[in-house]
Amino acid sequence: xxxxxxxxxxxxxxxxxxxxxxxxxxxxxxxxxxxxxxxxxxxxxxxxxxxxxxxxxxxxxxxxxxxxxxxxxxxxxxxxxxxxxxxxxxxxxxxxxxxxxxxxxxxxxxxxxxxxxxxxxxxxxxxxxxxxxxxxxxxxx
Amino acid sequence: xxxxxxxxxxxxxxxxxxxxxxxxxxxxxxxxxxxxxxxxxxxxxxxxxxxxxxxxxxxxxxxxxxxxxxxxxxxxxxxxxxxxxxxxxxxxxxxxxxxxxxxxxxxxxxxxxxxxxxxxxxxxxxxxxxxxxxxxxxxxx
Amino acid sequence: xxxxxxxxxxxxxxxxxxxxxxxxxxxxxxxxxxxxxxxxxxxxxxxxxxxxxxxxxxxxxxxxxxxxxxxxxxxxxxxxxxxxxxxxxxxxxxxxxxxxxxxxxxxxxxxxxxxxxxxxxxxxxxxxxxxxxxxxxxxxx
Amino acid sequence: xxxxxxxxxxxxxxxxxxxxxxxxxxxxxxxxxxxxxxxxxxxxxxxxxxxxxxxxxxxxxxxxxxxxxxxxxxxxxxxxxxxxxxxxxxxxxxxxxxxxxxxxxxxxxxxxxxxxxxxxxxxxxxxxxxxxxxxxxxxxx
Numbered sequence: 001x002x003x004x005x006x007x008x009x010x011x012x013x014x015x016x017x018x019x020x021x022x023x024x025x026x027x028x029x030x031x032x033x034x035x036x037x038x039x040x041x042x043x044x045x046x047x048x049x050x051x052x053x054x055x056x057x058x059x060x061x062x063x064x065x066x067x068x069x070x071x072x073x074x075x076x077x078x079x080x081x082x083x084x085x086x087x088x089x090x091x092x093x094x095x096x097x098x099x100x101x102x103x104x105x106x107x108x109x110x111x112x113x114x115x116x117x118x119x120x121x122x123x124x125x126x127x128x129x130x131x132x133x134x135x136x137x138x139x140x141x
Numbered sequence: 142x143x144x145x146x147x148x149x150x151x152x153x154x155x156x157x158x159x160x161x162x163x164x165x166x167x168x169x170x171x172x173x174x175x176x177x178x179x180x181x182x183x184x185x186x187x188x189x190x191x192x193x194x195x196x197x198x199x200x201x202x203x204x205x206x207x208x209x210x211x212x213x214x215x216x217x218x219x220x221x222x223x224x225x226x227x228x229x230x231x232x233x234x235x236x237x238x239x240x241x242x243x244x245x246x247x248x249x250x251x252x253x254x255x256x257x258x259x260x261x262x263x264x265x266x267x268x269x270x271x272x273x274x275x276x277x278x279x280x281x282x
Numbered sequence: 283x284x285x286x287x288x289x290x291x292x293x294x295x296x297x298x299x300x301x302x303x304x305x306x307x308x309x310x311x312x313x314x315x316x317x318x319x320x321x322x323x324x325x326x327x328x329x330x331x332x333x334x335x336x337x338x339x340x341x342x343x344x345x346x347x348x349x350x351x352x353x354x355x356x357x358x359x360x361x362x363x364x365x366x367x368x369x370x371x372x373x374x375x376x377x378x379x380x381x382x383x384x385x386x387x388x389x390x391x392x393x394x395x396x397x398x399x400x401x402x403x404x405x406x407x408x409x410x411x412x413x414x415x416x417x418x419x420x421x422x423x
Numbered sequence: 424x425x426x427x428x429x430x431x432x433x434x435x436x437x438x439x440x441x442x443x444x445x446x447x448x449x450x451x452x453x454x455x456x457x458x459x460x461x462x463x464x465x466x467x468x469x470x471x472x473x474x475x476x477x478x479x480x481x482x483x484x485x486x487x488x489x490x491x492x493x494x495x496x497x498x499x500x501x502x503x504x505x506x507x508x509x510x511x512x513x514x515x516x517x518x519x520x521x522x523x524x525x526x527x528x529x530x531x532x533x534x535x536x537x538x539x540x541x542x543x544x545x546x547x548x549x550x551x552x553x554x555x556x557x558x559x560x561x562x563x564x
Contacts, residue, residue, distance in 0.1 A: 055200015
């Protein structure tokens with residue numbers, strides 16, 4: 001397993017249930033402090049107007065932010081979310097949802113990440129939400 | 142359709158994709174300004190430690206808060222979420238997840254709801270998260 | 283010094299600069315897990331419409347929430363704020379601003395408090411804001 | 424009065440009480456969608472460890488964010504804050520506090536801004552907080 005594979009595995013482990021075969025979340029990028037995730041449009045991810053649902057946006061943001069912190073930690077450490085703040089900026093319409101998480105700061109007990117969430121709508125990227133999340137650092141086992 | 146049925150229908154309409162037959166969200170209570178929702182444990186709703194995933198908690202909270210505001214609005218009005226803030230307080234372990242949304246304030250353009258999220262773990266209620274969400278009032282069609 | 287005096291002293295110590303003689307913040311109540319603070323209207327606390335300024339509301343909320351956690355900790359422990367989320371619900375008009383902080387949860391490293399902020403306007407209480415804050419537990423010296 | 428003077432006047436009007444002669448807030452930059460504010464260290468702005476107090480950081484962030492939106496609106500429009508979310512990232516030590524507000528999005532009724540707060544400590548800039556705020560657009564008179 002390469003270093004990069006190991007990082008992807010650690011990101012996937014964070015959201016094991018949600019990122020199993022059936023859930024369809026893809027890890028686009030995983031490097032220390034940066035994790036990009038994506039999921040394709042599917043009926044069960046949409047709200048009443050046909051846009052990606054707020055819970056899906058929040059969940060993908062939470063996972064990308066947690067990944068951005070986890071990848072910057074030594075092996076054996078993972079995170080649990082303390083708080084998540086999401087600003088929804090535009091209808092999340094499109095064929096694909098992408099969450100780009102970046103480490104803002106991490107210490108021995110607490111970490112902060114910021115996340116930009118975009119849709120790909122007919123091939124064009126559009127920001128649909130911005131989020132900030134705070135995590136507690138824990139043992140990953 | 143009774144008044145109560147109409148309120149339930151309006152709450153369900155908010156999360157149509159998410160609340161279809163397959164998603165399993167139940168409306169426990171829907172009265173003006175108060176909406177309680179629940180969903181039973183299922184593998185695809187869990188994270189790596191076997192607790193309900195942060196995205197599921199966030200999504201159910203968002204929907205319960207939006208319902209609490211929508212039920213207080215006249216027919217023909219619904220809400221879209223501007224921002225969602227969730228504090229995760231305890232591992233969301235248990236066989237059932239419940240979100241109780243309450244209207245804090247609503248005007249002609251903006252509404253605020255607070256939401257308490259609980260798990261039922263071996264029959265005992267335990268608070269796992271508290272959330273506050275801000276919504277914009279829009280036409281529901 | 284009574285136990286109660288000791289708690290008041292610990293709350294005041296949190297905001298020493300801000301709670302000096304000139305700042306005028308009063309500790310109305312200080313018991314483990316609950317702190318109520320108040321400040322009287324003064325020109326330098328107001329924004330352009332003559333209401334208490336958002337920064338004053340945020341600062342008093344932060345201090346009441348931090349107090350609510352600190353009073354529940356053993357002597358020698360204090361808190362620093364990780365994040366503060368404030369919902370402004372009504373114009374903060376009136377002759378006095380009150381912030382009632384309550385402990386939601388505290389562990390060995392992180393604590394959460396919720397705070398209700400009210401004005402006293404011609405003798406009537408009115409909620410003007412609700413806040414949630416997350417704190418890190420640290421040594422107080 | 425130049426266009427730039429007019430923008431500065433509109434920013435100052437937002438925080439009239441807080442930005443009077445005695446408060447010492449300076450407008451470093453005011454252009455449509457971007458406002459930078461600063462305030463120098465003063466005993467009444469500090470908390471118990473001698474850092475800028477959370478309420479001061481929150482208030483300056485709120486004002487810089489509100490300014491970033493107001494400067495992008497036509498004359499006669501101003502904003503009131505709906506919600507403010509601040510992440511405190513490092514002790515706010517230094518001789519000067521700076522808040523750089525940027526417009527994220529504004530519509531006819533609601534606007535969102537992001538704000539970075541820095542200290543100048545012995546001449547070096549250091550980020551001490553990041554904030555996101557949501558505003559309602561109102562008439563300014």
